[in-house]
Amino acid sequence: MSSNAFEPRPIDTHKPSPARIYHHMITGEVIFESDLPFIHRLYEEIPFYPLWARHNRRFLTRAVRYMIDSGIRQFLDIGSGLPTGGNTHEVARELAPDARVVYVDNDEEAINRARDLLRANDLLDSTVMLDADLRDPARILEHPETRRLIDFSEPVGLLLVSVLPWVPDAAEPAALLARLRTAVVPGSALAMTHVSLQDAGMEIKQQVAAGAAVFSDTSTPVTLRTREQFETFFDGWKLVEPGITYATDWHPDQPVDTTDYARPCNFAAIGTLP
Template identity: 80%
Template sequence: MSPSDFEPRPLDTHKPSSARIYHHMVTGEVIFESDLPFIQRLYDEIPFYPMWARHNRQFLARAVRYMAGNGIRQFLDIGAGLPTGGSTHEVAGEIIPQARVVYVDNDEEAINRARELLQRNQLLDTTAMIDADLREPERILDHPDTRRLIDFSKPVGLLLVSVLPWIPDASQPAALIATLRDAVAPGSHIAMTHVSLQDAGPEIKKQVAAGAAIFADASTPVTLRTRQQFETFFDGWKLVEPGITYATDWHPDQPLDNDDYARPCNFAALGNLP
């Protein structure tokens, strides 16, 4: 099967998807009314879930700015989700007008919305959304739009923000990331986040665990991991200071809120390829 034959996950308006739920938590938009009962269950179990989602979004923006400021001119945003304000091409474009961005997702709603947006804004010369999945990295790397926009002889900025929790251990996420690492040039960067219970207090642990259990009813269940497990995903990369930290704490652009309950539940880091 060629990359162009890849079929995105079918759109099921009755089964919540991680892309739609995450989009709601960032923007407040409800894509389908059928998502509301699931969303309400999440709010009941994890009242700080929207804050956690915004932490991821803010980290992505800071990571893209860091990469752009360090010579990255092309980006591969895997698990990009539904388009919203502060997307990678918008953030990078503030620094690099001709930045090239390939978005990757396997959710049909995310794919359709992104393609419509890119076409409407006449961005198809520098930006694309491809229907692919981290669990098949070769399909991402070999996709015609990837090859059209990304020059793998030059450094690439890889973004896997709030993606790895949706990849079960059986899919061998470390090996998937290693395939991407081996495909990019020295000087490339990778930014990743991962939800975790390791540093959370007892009450927050109960809430996050209950919320993760709710996703068993969604199209993509959640896998929680430790700091040490997250760090293994950076094998072969040199971590940028401060190394593995919380998403809010990585090169913050505003004062940290020590009372932020979501803060210790989300590890983040950025690495570069020697």
């Protein structure tokens, strides 16, 4: 059962949030000057980190397009973060004007900025932002705004792009994903990415490990996992070819740079529900 009350993580101008850091990597925008020392420290440890973030964003775009092409018209984007270029609703509605999107985040700043954006663009009839958390899937699934926009008798596109690294093993992420899976019908799809060190070279492993340690100073520490661990999160889903691969390599729309240091550090896949 969902808890009756949910309190989003409050805005903390003194401690960096993953949402703000990810937003900076995509856009270059600095929201709080107090984030700059952390950003500089992180980039010193992992120089290619902004490129990794852009790989995630491009995968999200391709994933949404794949789902639209598969006939899906409604999306749950969990852990969507701060609004930035190439949002799910922008990609989806460009191809299917009737597409509907429910964003979910537990960060007050991301929630407020997304709602302001949607309101300013007169999108609230088709797109909303929920103040919720993957660790309480019932709140997401039973929320009145979810029920207003999502018809669970029709296929749903689930998006968890770079979300599971922020969910520790103690929160039982596989069980949380299983709860989402049982809520949707065959024909639905699940798209996820996950940072990993498994295929990285020694220098990159040292850099990413140092970067993960840097994130211990943020509001949400990061958890690194292997390809095999990531694949277990797709239990019950049929992986779309090529299965578990790198975010850059999943149905690429441009040539893949095999010398890209960020490439092997980010697994990605889409599964469909039989």
